[in-house]
Amino acid sequence: MRLRRLQLGLWVAAIAAMIIFAGTRWAIQGEGVAETSPAFTPVFTLADEEGRIRTSAEFRGKFLLVFFGFTNCPDVCPTTLSDVAQVMDDLGADAEKVQPLFVSIDPERDRRLGLAAYTAAFHPAILGLAGTEAETQAAANSFKIFYGRENDAAAPDGYSMAHSPGLFLIGPDGEWLRQFTYGTPAAEILSYLQTRF
Amino acid sequence: MKHLLLAATLSLTASAALACETVTVGDLSVEHGWSKVTIGAGRPGVFYVSISNSGATDDALVGISTPAAGMPMLHETVVKDGVASMPHAMSIPVPAGQSVQLSPGGYHGMLMGLTAALKEGDSFPVTLSFEKAGEVTVNVEVLSLRAEGPDCADAGQ
CATH class of the missing domain: 1.20.5 (Single alpha-helices involved in coiled-coils or other helix-helix interfaces)
Structure with missing residues (x-):
């Protein structure tokens, strides 16, 4: 007993x-990216594919799906952007409520390689942004995410980028809503979005 | 589960694609070699494949070569403390009696210095070098950006 x-x-x-x-x-x-982290409003000022300055403020009223990546990335970035493309297709008429953004963390090289062709290959709705180094760092800090350059002789141009691979959802009022960790299926992202409309 | 369903659905319509051929060398069999469309030739392509070792000896994939790219290398996507990085993999273990996948989000071949952009429907050979079993060449099929793998009738993965 x-x-x-x-x-x-x-x-x-x-x-x-x-x-x-x-x-x-x-x-x-x-830490910093919790689904339930206290409310905060990430901000950015970054040039788009055509060199026009875009700011977080102009997207109020829409949900933002934000991914920080680089176009030379063969595995994580195409997988995530493909999921975003699938979500945009599956949203149907609700697609206009969501603006997907690809923020380059390797802006100089990405501008040289061509940002517009890259984002368009996944989905025409995805807007590519590539600011200066300082603007990019400021945006990352504001989103509370990390990125950094890693020297690697076995990578194109001798370096690769390490980065937070999540997909970040910002609400129509500009407030951070949540992140979808890398590998979250498109269907799950879609159904979450649908609960917020 | 999702993959099983997907594989089951696709298998109904699958034709015998190049990527579904199985080639063997010693105790190793290699199949499902696939790649994705690249946006231009200036960005690296990717190479995914399944390897299984039916023998009693551990082996390892130590390198890849292909006429499609000047500098193909093995890499691994590692997500640690919320940060993804992609270190060079010197070798990928293929333990006795086990199978290893080079697949999205894990081990993969990175094809740098592409001779031409990879287009959907293209195929190219990749030669895999194993520490013990030696070399074997597979045909790699270029699938769409959104593909999650080849649609093989045997649903081998």
């Missing part, structure tokens, strides 16, 4: 430990 009580106690302790551990992990992973 005493043993059973001990056993029960151990189970309770184990489950409590698991919950605490999961909670801590959640908090660490979600």
